[in-house]
Amino acid sequence: xxxxxxxxxxxxxxxxxxxxxxxxxxxxxxxxxxxxxxxxxxxxxxxxxxxxxxxxxxxxxxxxxxxxxxxxxxxxxxxxxxxxxxxxxxxxxxxxxxxxxxxxxxxxxxxxxxxxxxxxxxxxxxxxxxxxxxxxxxxxxxxxxxxxxxxxxxxxxxxxxxxxxxxxxxxxxxxxxxxxxxxxxxxxxxxxxxxxxxxxxxxxxxxxxxxxxxxxxxxxxxxxxxxxxx
Numbered sequence: 001x002x003x004x005x006x007x008x009x010x011x012x013x014x015x016x017x018x019x020x021x022x023x024x025x026x027x028x029x030x031x032x033x034x035x036x037x038x039x040x041x042x043x044x045x046x047x048x049x050x051x052x053x054x055x056x057x058x059x060x061x062x063x064x065x066x067x068x069x070x071x072x073x074x075x076x077x078x079x080x081x082x083x084x085x086x087x088x089x090x091x092x093x094x095x096x097x098x099x100x101x102x103x104x105x106x107x108x109x110x111x112x113x114x115x116x117x118x119x120x121x122x123x124x125x126x127x128x129x130x131x132x133x134x135x136x137x138x139x140x141x142x143x144x145x146x147x148x149x150x151x152x153x154x155x156x157x158x159x160x161x162x163x164x165x166x167x168x169x170x171x172x173x174x175x176x177x178x179x180x181x182x183x184x185x186x187x188x189x190x191x192x193x194x195x196x197x198x199x200x201x202x203x204x205x206x207x208x209x210x211x212x213x214x215x216x217x218x219x220x221x222x223x224x225x226x227x228x229x230x
Contacts, residue, residue, distance in 0.1 A: 174202035
């Protein structure tokens, strides 16, 4: 936001930009309510909200889309409005101040690559699952959450983790990594609409990130909004 303001050259343009930011603040309030959440505050592009786990990803995406649409007319030439989001999925009994810290950590993780979404699941026991990706990959969430909801085997992400462990010392080619991941998927119980292994999985680290995403998707599959269940 600060870098954008520095490139706005006239008082009228500043006023128009500020006006659109205020419009977004009201839009953010409406979006959070739509997804059954509570807006803690919205200042500029900084939004903090509490949401049910099964609505948080959709809400973040809707905020990102709204921000881009509302701010675009007031942006300096050549610049596009972008919004990074961090989501911490926590237990209802977790300390709120601690949970806020986890959300800020996820936000910073997303901002390292900009215009991205980062999701971190903090279970009551066991390790944390973290995944970040540019917004262009957001549609993948829906496909994998649906796949787990409709019967994709729970053990699939753990077998991918085992592949990561075996292949990390070998640094194999991208074709081999995707092929082995797809082979594991084909052996698993899965619904007909299960997505294929994504093309962006071209390194062992990418496969590791994918396994983290799947672990979060598997969790969210158990808390899908009623209107999405069949």
